[in-house]
Amino acid sequence: MPTHSAHPALSPRMEAAFSGLLKKLSADDHQAQKLIGQTRLPRWCRRPLFFFLGYIAKADGRVSEQDINFAESLIAALKLSKRQRHKAIQHFRRGKAAETLPPLSGLSLRLTHGGWPSPALKIAICLCHAAQLNGRPGKTRLYRCEDVIDQINLPITITDDIFNSYSAKVWDNTSELPAKPIDLEQACALLGTTRRDSLEVIKRAYRKRVSECHPDKLAQQQLNHAERALAKERLLRYQQAWEIIKRSHRP
Numbered sequence: 001m002p003t004h005s006a007h008p009a010l011s012p013r014m015e016a017a018f019s020g021l022l023k024k025l026s027a028d029d030h031q032a033q034k035l036i037g038q039t040r041l042p043r044w045c046r047r048p049l050f051f052f053l054g055y056i057a058k059a060d061g062r063v064s065e066q067d068i069n070f071a072e073s074l075i076a077a078l079k080l081s082k083r084q085r086h087k088a089i090q091h092f093r094r095g096k097a098a099e100t101l102p103p104l105s106g107l108s109l110r111l112t113h114g115g116w117p118s119p120a121l122k123i124a125i126c127l128c129h130a131a132q133l134n135g136r137p138g139k140t141r142l143y144r145c146e147d148v149i150d151q152i153n154l155p156i157t158i159t160d161d162i163f164n165s166y167s168a169k170v171w172d173n174t175s176e177l178p179a180k181p182i183d184l185e186q187a188c189a190l191l192g193t194t195r196r197d198s199l200e201v202i203k204r205a206y207r208k209r210v211s212e213c214h215p216d217k218l219a220q221q222q223l224n225h226a227e228r229a230l231a232k233e234r235l236l237r238y239q240q241a242w243e244i245i246k247r248s249h250r251p
Helices: 012-027 032-039 043-057 065-077 082-097 107-112 118-131 139-151 157-169 171-176 184-190 199-212 225-248
Strands: none
Touching: 012 032, 012 118, 012 157, 032 065, 032 118, 043 065, 043 082, 043 107, 043 118, 043 139, 065 082, 065 118, 107 118, 118 139, 118 157, 139 157, 184 225, 199 225
């Protein structure tokens, strides 16, 4: 857990830049890679960005597929060449191997954010995004994210603002997700049927539910990222329910 330094309130210049970036993040469905793709980052930001991403990714002991996919999406958003991509991956791996933050990591961001706050703030948003790839960040990811924010001498309070933005627009949507069915009764209830219904009746109900949130149908609708993610999870729940029902009807 980081030992937080005493930080003053955001300067007017930093406050204006931060507010603008949060608005852009919300407009981009809270996809930090879209924000980076549209606003860009200076070349000298790549090393600390990918190093810190690797450091946060290893917080729970192993790097997940989501961590790798997010790093790859940032590489694509930055339009890196093969050589630049190779360097970004090297920085990510060094961060992944680090048990603690080296004293000089993020020095360029510390030296520049007073007069040019946007690069450091964009990286902070990317790091907070990485910390919450699987929903509300756990303690280890949260602490590492805060460690990095403190390391680059930004106020820790900005993490609260960033996570609050995700909470209002992304995390709270998961409350609409039905619970994973664990038995036949729950599986049937999820599909709007009962265990007394025939398999054919249940199958029709299942197909109707699936059609409501199938990717091919959703592609025709203007949904934001959170809504698409929720629909994908609903589809998974319906498939899980159908597997339980099929197993219970086997001879």
